[in-house]
Amino acid sequence: MQRALSVSRMTGNTSTFPDWYQAIVREADLAEVSPTRGAMIIKPWGYGVWERIQQTLDRRIKETGHENCYFPLFIPLSFFAKEADHVEGFAKEMAVVTHHRLKSVDGKLGPDPDARLEEPLVVRPTSETIIGDAFSRWIKSHRDLPVLINQWANVVRWEMRTRLFLRTSEFLWQEGHTAHATAEEGREETLKMLEVYREFSETVLAMPVVAGEKPENERFPGADNTFSIEAMMQDGKALQAGTSHDLGTHFAEAQNIRFQNSAGELVHCHTTSWGVSTRLIGGVIMTHGDDDGLRLPPAIAPRQVVIVPMLRDKPEDAEVVAAGEALVKAMGQVITLGEPVRALLDTKAQKSAEKRWNWVRRGAPVIIELGPRDVAGGTISFMRRDRLRDGDKVASQSLSREDFLAGLPALLADIQQGLYDEAKARLGANIRTDIATFDDMAAYFGAEAGDDEEATAFRGWVRAPWARPTGEELEAIEQKLKALRLTLRNAPMDQPAAFGPCLFTGRPGVEEILIGRAY
RNA sequence: CGGAGUGUGGCUCAGUCUGGUAGAGCACCGCGUUCGGGACGCGGGGGUCGCAGGUUCAAAUCCUGCCACUCCGACCA
Numbered sequence: 001m002q003r004a005l006s007v008s009r010m011t012g013n014t015s016t017f018p019d020w021y022q023a024i025v026r027e028a029d030l031a032e033v034s035p036t037r038g039a040m041i042i043k044p045w046g047y048g049v050w051e052r053i054q055q056t057l058d059r060r061i062k063e064t065g066h067e068n069c070y071f072p073l074f075i076p077l078s079f080f081a082k083e084a085d086h087v088e089g090f091a092k093e094m095a096v097v098t099h100h101r102l103k104s105v106d107g108k109l110g111p112d113p114d115a116r117l118e119e120p121l122v123v124r125p126t127s128e129t130i131i132g133d134a135f136s137r138w139i140k141s142h143r144d145l146p147v148l149i150n151q152w153a154n155v156v157r158w159e160m161r162t163r164l165f166l167r168t169s170e171f172l173w174q175e176g177h178t179a180h181a182t183a184e185e186g187r188e189e190t191l192k193m194l195e196v197y198r199e200f201s202e203t204v205l206a207m208p209v210v211a212g213e214k215p216e217n218e219r220f221p222g223a224d225n226t227f228s229i230e231a232m233m234q235d236g237k238a239l240q241a242g243t244s245h246d247l248g249t250h251f252a253e254a255q256n257i258r259f260q261n262s263a264g265e266l267v268h269c270h271t272t273s274w275g276v277s278t279r280l281i282g283g284v285i286m287t288h289g290d291d292d293g294l295r296l297p298p299a300i301a302p303r304q305v306v307i308v309p310m311l312r313d314k315p316e317d318a319e320v321v322a323a324g325e326a327l328v329k330a331m332g333q334v335i336t337l338g339e340p341v342r343a344l345l346d347t348k349a350q351k352s353a354e355k356r357w358n359w360v361r362r363g364a365p366v367i368i369e370l371g372p373r374d375v376a377g378g379t380i381s382f383m384r385r386d387r388l389r390d391g392d393k394v395a396s397q398s399l400s401r402e403d404f405l406a407g408l409p410a411l412l413a414d415i416q417q418g419l420y421d422e423a424k425a426r427l428g429a430n431i432r433t434d435i436a437t438f439d440d441m442a443a444y445f446g447a448e449a450g451d452d453e454e455a456t457a458f459r460g461w462v463r464a465p466w467a468r469p470t471g472e473e474l475e476a477i478e479q480k481l482k483a484l485r486l487t488l489r490n491a492p493m494d495q496p497a498a499f500g501p502c503l504f505t506g507r508p509g510v511e512e513i514l515i516g517r518a519y
Numbered sequence: 520c521g522g523a524g525u526g527u528g529g530c531u532c533a534g535u536c537u538g539g540u541a542g543a544g545c546a547c548c549g550c551g552u553u554c555g556g557g558a559c560g561c562g563g564g565g566g567u568c569g570c571a572g573g574u575u576c577a578a579a580u581c582c583u584g585c586c587a588c589u590c591c592g593a594c595c596a
Contacts, residue, residue: 018590026530033588092594126596160520160594167595228596240596277596310555353556360557371555381555396555485592519595 017235024285025164027361028294038162038169042278045362048302049281050172054152056204056299057174057276060196066148066176071130073154074121079129083254086128089221093158095123095169123156128222128247128273131177132255139269142181142261146189150176165282166239166519173277179257179269183248186270187225190246193274194227194493197242205280206297206420207231207287208427209241210514212490216470217478220273224248230489230514232427233286236460238489238518241283244274282519287423294363295385297419298337298412305331305343305382305408306364308355310371321347323375327368327401336409337416360385365415369396380404386415386422430460431514438480438504441515445484461489461516465509467502477504481515489514 025031030046042050058068074097080087101115124130135147152174162168176193180186198211209229219226223245231241251257252268261267288295298304307324311317324345331343346355352369359367368382381398389395399407435441445459468491469477481487491513499509 016590022589037587155596157595161590171596173596243596275596279596308556312554351556351558352554353558357557369555373555394556482592 020289021282021286022164024289024294024361028285029358029362030281030285030294031164033164036170038159040164040168040170042172045302046281049284049296049300050278052300052302053204053276053280054174057196057200058152060200061150061174061176064148064192064196066150066178068151069149070151070153071124071127071134073124075124075127075130077120077122079133080122082129083222083251085250086222086254090125090157094125095156095158097121097123124153125155125157126273126275127151127153127155127175128177128251128271129255132251132257132271135177135179135252135269135271136255136257139179139257139259142259144259145179145181145269146185147179148176148189149178150174163282165278165285167279171278173275175273175275178272179252180271181259181261181269183270186248186272187246190225190227190244190272190274193272194229194242194244197229197244197274197276201229201231201241201280202420204297204299205284205287206299206416206423207241207280207283208420208424210427210490210492212492212514214243214490215468215474215488215513217474218488218490220245220247222247222250224250228490231283231287232423232430232460232516233283233519234289234426235286236430236458236517238461238487238514238516239279239283239286240489240518241280242274242276245272247271247273288363288419290388292388293361295419296363296365298365298416301342301363301365303342303344303364304336304412305341305366305368306359307343307345307368307370308352308359309345309347310352310369316372319375320370320372321345324370327370327380330405331408334405334408336412341408341412360388365412378402384411384415386418432460432462433464435462435464436500436503441486441503442484445486445517459517461514462503463492463512463514464503465499465501466511466513467505467507468510469502469505473505480504485517486515487518489516489518 028045029043030049031040031042034041062068077096080090080094098117098120099111099115100117101112102109103112103115131149138144139147152172154170154172155175156170159167159169178186178189180189194211198209201207201209209231211229212227214226214228220243225246225248227244227246228240229242231239233239247270249268249270251271257269257271258266259269284296284300285294288297307327309317309320309324311320324347328343328345331341334341346359348355356367356369363385365385366382367385368380370380373379374381378401379398380401381396382404383394383396387395432444435444441462441464444462478488491511495511499512501507502509
């Protein structure tokens, strides 16, 4: 891969991948750090992307039979005591509310000692416990099942180190929670939503992923099985972009979620949960961004086409603006990717060249430059953000207004597909399947002679057979991998018929697993 | 919380070693010339140099403590 991304065209400096990432977040006007530790301010353009994610994913969640609802931000502390693995998994990162009033003592404002809560409230890190509690009241009979709900919410996890979009102490997400009569139905639901995430990620975000099952040590606290979609970033690292958990009867047992089956027996439900978060935006940045800034897939671009009018403080300006407004209207009549085209005429009092580059940095898929000559000649001059440059020159093309409008759906679809294909090719080219032993893998990922720190980061993943060890044996493997900064990502859903020997133990393999560095 | 690094206008940084009136480029404001293109000239606004102490006639610069951020670990959607 060895792709040397730089921020040179954005800020005038070359630098490392993390610097590049931060530069894009800033230059594309997506978000900024807030005065609140670890939490981000999502700016309008960034939030617009999130709204597009919400709209397109929400439709899919509803099409698969789920309904939205809303549960409280605060969860009574005692709720977490019920499921041992769950509390252990989250205990170290919980924000806790202990008081309900402030008081000024010696001029210093602080919690009022007299206003201590009898039972502290936890700011939800996830909502299994409080939703499970509701399920236990909602579900009495097999006729009540399945219960299929989702909520769009914010959650808080007190992370040690934060990074905009990728890991923030507060983040936005959706969390689906379902209850079923049988283990088979629970498993089916878990896999169905994993597939929704895979399809969504690939067709809407244009971000290819590998869907698979997480190894035992990477499971969600309290889950029987965890599945994930893993995306490959341009530095070769894996990003866990979504998870779907088969919770079995763990939470049902802990929270008394039971129903009477048709035979009259009182039995526990099988529950699931699944979620994706604002982390997806970080994935989009690191999948599609380039040296000029962000490149947004048209399906999630808040504005798919931006018109920059060439205004010169002259009388003909009015004509250009009028033509621009008419063009926005005309594009609004065009249906592409199933929806009217989202277009904007940027009339901000700013130099045209500035506006153009701002939209390049923000990643608007198509940027039209509309000048008096275009208006007179009925032509549209535009550039595609996905193929911005021809050498060092900006690749601008010109079509008649009619042809442009007629070809717009195909153009946006082509950009969407092109971004996907580019990322898919990168993913495919950077999974090594020819590494057979742990030592070979260590040599591959480790710092070799002549490799600098930077180069070792661009390794991609290894896919290899393994014997699916468990318990202490798995723990030992995890520790060995940790020394190489590697983790087990997932065992992909599509598996071959036969397997070579296990990369770790040499025993016969039972499935293939992905190994890589991760965010 | 462990290791390393960095804190100087909105951004990127110089100045710190060797204490002596706070700088540059970009961004911003004004005027003008330009302008199918990240233009140029002139003028201008904006910084208690992360915070708090200390040393000194004098501190961005030296000393002590603290804080924040970045990277690498641990943790993690």
